[in-house]
Amino acid sequence: MEFGDRGMKIQRYVQLYQIAQDVLGDNLVKHVEDDNEIISEWISKEEWLMLPLPSERSMNEAKNRMEPNIYVSIDDDEQNVVIGLDANTLNSVKKLKNILHEFHNSEKNYLLEKISQLDDSFSTKVNSKIKNNHFSQRPDYKQEFLIQSNKLDNDSIEEMFIKVDEIRKRGLNLMQVKGTSHPIETPNIELVSTKFQNDDEIFKHKLQVIIPIFETCINIKTETSLKKIEKEKVVFVCTKCKEIISKSEFTQDPFCQKCRSILKRTKMKNIDESYHLRSD
Numbered sequence: 001m002e003f004g005d006r007g008m009k010i011q012r013y014v015q016l017y018q019i020a021q022d023v024l025g026d027n028l029v030k031h032v033e034d035d036n037e038i039i040s041e042w043i044s045k046e047e048w049l050m051l052p053l054p055s056e057r058s059m060n061e062a063k064n065r066m067e068p069n070i071y072v073s074i075d076d077d078e079q080n081v082v083i084g085l086d087a088n089t090l091n092s093v094k095k096l097k098n099i100l101h102e103f104h105n106s107e108k109n110y111l112l113e114k115i116s117q118l119d120d121s122f123s124t125k126v127n128s129k130i131k132n133n134h135f136s137q138r139p140d141y142k143q144e145f146l147i148q149s150n151k152l153d154n155d156s157i158e159e160m161f162i163k164v165d166e167i168r169k170r171g172l173n174l175m176q177v178k179g180t181s182h183p184i185e186t187p188n189i190e191l192v193s194t195k196f197q198n199d200d201e202i203f204k205h206k207l208q209v210i211i212p213i214f215e216t217c218i219n220i221k222t223e224t225s226l227k228k229i230e231k232e233k234v235v236f237v238c239t240k241c242k243e244i245i246s247k248s249e250f251t252q253d254p255f256c257q258k259c260r261s262i263l264k265r266t267k268m269k270n271i272d273e274s275y276h277l278r279s280d
């Protein structure tokens with residue numbers, strides 16, 4: 001195949017894909033032997049490289065997955081490369097937010113620990129993806145939140161998702177005001193991204209360090225699964241005060257602290273809406 005000036009860059013993407021296969025292995029990136037498939041399917045029109053999951057058959061499928069995707073982008077002068085872990089659809093942003101659910105506390109701590117170990121070149125961003133005209137137009141991006149990734153902690157990750165919610169609300173509001181069929185603005189999270197010299201060894205290393213972060217993102221549960229888990233949770237209730245006492249709040253005292261009725265052990269799914277969490 002002949003690509004002219006564009007060819008060098010395309011060939012470099014093929015090399016980087018091959019390196020990525022060595023680093024990520026067959027569980028985290030699709031095994032592709034045919035260079036032409038990499039070129040025709042996994043390099044976008046805008047000339048960035050998608051690293052698809054093994055099960056994905058098309059660029060569209062990879063772009064619309066429920067998890068963030070890993071993209072690779074080479075500068076026009078081919079001096080630098082960017083790797084980003086990006087939640088670019090509403091569904092992937094929503095799912096990523098579930099890391100804040102108490103069920104995922106240990107995953108969140110692990111994620112923050114791994115992010116805090118990244119070098120200073122990594123940054124974390126929230127962008128507003130703006131489509132003023134129509135749903136299928138090429139969006140503009142406006143940066144609304146930025147932090148050096150290794151500074152991300154419990155507070156700033158909360159702050160990051162507050163920003164996400166703000167953008168979402170604003171988009172829905174604009175949709176109503178302007179009467180469009182699509183939200184004008186939607187949130188986009190670049191969980192980590194880094195720019196570095198176009199070099200095999202550096203590329204390997206930068207990809208290596210984001211593996212645990214990517215894996216954690218893949219394992220975050222959907223809202224539906226979290227709701228199911230929630231329903232199976234064992235709690236104690238006072239049938240008189242209609243209070244729910246979580247397992248962790250339950251002391252060995254079998255009686256309600258307020259009315260002294262005996263507490264009943266049950267599951268969340270067995271209680272109706274008249275019950276509420278205990279407020280002290």
Ligand SMILES: [Zn+2]
Nearest residue numbers: 238241256259
């Ligand atoms: Zn009571």
